[in-house]
Amino acid sequence: MDIIYVKNINSEDIVLCGAMDKSIIIPIASQDYHFGIRFKPSILSFLLNQSCDKFTNKIISIREVSGSIFKQLNFEETHEKLKIKKLNFIFEKLFIDIQINQSISSCINKITASKGTILIRELVNESSLNHKQIERTFLWYVGFSPKKFARIIRFFNAHKSLIQNGIGNLTNTAYELGYTDQPHFNKDYKTFTQMSPTDKKMSIFYNTNK
Incomplete structure (x- = not known):
């Protein structure tokens, strides 16, 4: 699952891209801006506390999934290195108290x-x-x-x-x-x-x- 910043002439949003079992083509114009964050399997479910199969093969605004997370991620920063640094800080704070399910992690690692x-x-x-x-x-x-x-x-x-x-x-x-x-x-x-x-x-x- 991914979180993607999408910015074009007509709109601007942060979207959640659910797990996909088929390829899709998303047209991107030369003036469009996309910045993506890819998470390892299962990680986002711990953060969202929602079943991931709700988002399978879907692309949906993160504000519809979690308004609080959208507010934290919705900041303006054009310099990519600074943006990455700030996002790392945000996600470190978000994940600090989350307990990972060791059984699912073990199964994923074995697969x-x-x-x-x-x-x-x-x-x-x-x-x-x-x-x-x-x-x-x-x-x-x-x-x-x-x-x-x-x-x-x-x-x-x-x-x-x-x-x-x-x-x-x-x-x-x-x-x-x-x-x-x-x-x-x-x-x-x-x-x-x-x-x-x-x-x-x-x-x-x-x-x-x-």
């Missing part, structure tokens, strides 16, 4: 460390939570089920691998990350990016269209 390949039953076996509790906890703190979150993490690592290594060996990349075959990988890739990994538009990442 991330496995690059999304860990099975949900393994999480249950290694956690103090049962299957239904993990499902409910993930929806509240992350905005997705653990299965979908793992799927997104796996896709992210596949995408990262293609950026680093190119598309020369898609099949190996697919197998290394637990996909049953390349078509399975291609289907996931298209779901999240609306493009296939061999699409010409992706050549800007993979240098395949020189």
Whole structure:
């Protein structure tokens, strides 16, 4: 989840961008100003004290979510380094008394460390939570089920691998990350990016269209 400062000719706002399981295109004109803050999974739910699945695949003004947080974040500062310094100070104060749910943090870390390949039953076996509790906890703190979150993490690592290594060996990349075959990988890739990994538009990442 992200908090984004948006400023253009017609309007100015601070928006909350919920967890996304699909890509979206947001037009940005040359004179527009965007400044974003990305939070690790589950962190904003502790601050907002609201279920993250309410915001999944949504972009909403932060003032509609929490007027008090909007007031603290709504300050004028054009110098980016000073803005970052002030935001760090604000969030350090906001998070100082928040208790992190260690069970969900542990599950998130295990999914991330496995690059999304860990099975949900393994999480249950290694956690103090049962299957239904993990499902409910993930929806509240992350905005997705653990299965979908793992799927997104796996896709992210596949995408990262293609950026680093190119598309020369898609099949190996697919197998290394637990996909049953390349078509399975291609289907996931298209779901999240609306493009296939061999699409010409992706050549800007993979240098395949020189």
